[in-house]
Amino acid sequence: MTSRWIGNAPSRCDLCDAPIVDEFYDASMPNIGGSWANVDRRCFTMFNGKLGVGRGQRYHKAQDGSFICVEGGRNTPNIVAIPDGD
Numbered sequence: 001m002t003s004r005w006i007g008n009a010p011s012r013c014d015l016c017d018a019p020i021v022d023e024f025y026d027a028s029m030p031n032i033g034g035s036w037a038n039v040d041r042r043c044f045t046m047f048n049g050k051l052g053v054g055r056g057q058r059y060h061k062a063q064d065g066s067f068i069c070v071e072g073g074r075n076t077p078n079i080v081a082i083p084d085g086d
């Protein structure tokens, strides 16, 4: 079972405005105030984003053009454990 991004996928990174081509992260970004953002890999790494349910998911573009959650989601193989607190 896969999780698909519903609706229009972001076309640009919320932080640096770079175009989103085939991958983005939907993630809680605690280092920029804890709000959620759609960011590219560069910003996700730079701002120390975390993958996991309730934290962040990585979406990758499928052949049909839709974005599928490939990491960090409830139904993805690479679920990252969420520690208590931080």
Ligand SMILES: [Zn+2]
Pocket (backbone or CB within 6 Å): 013, 014, 015, 016, 017, 018, 039, 040, 042, 043, 044
């Ligand atoms: Zn960015």
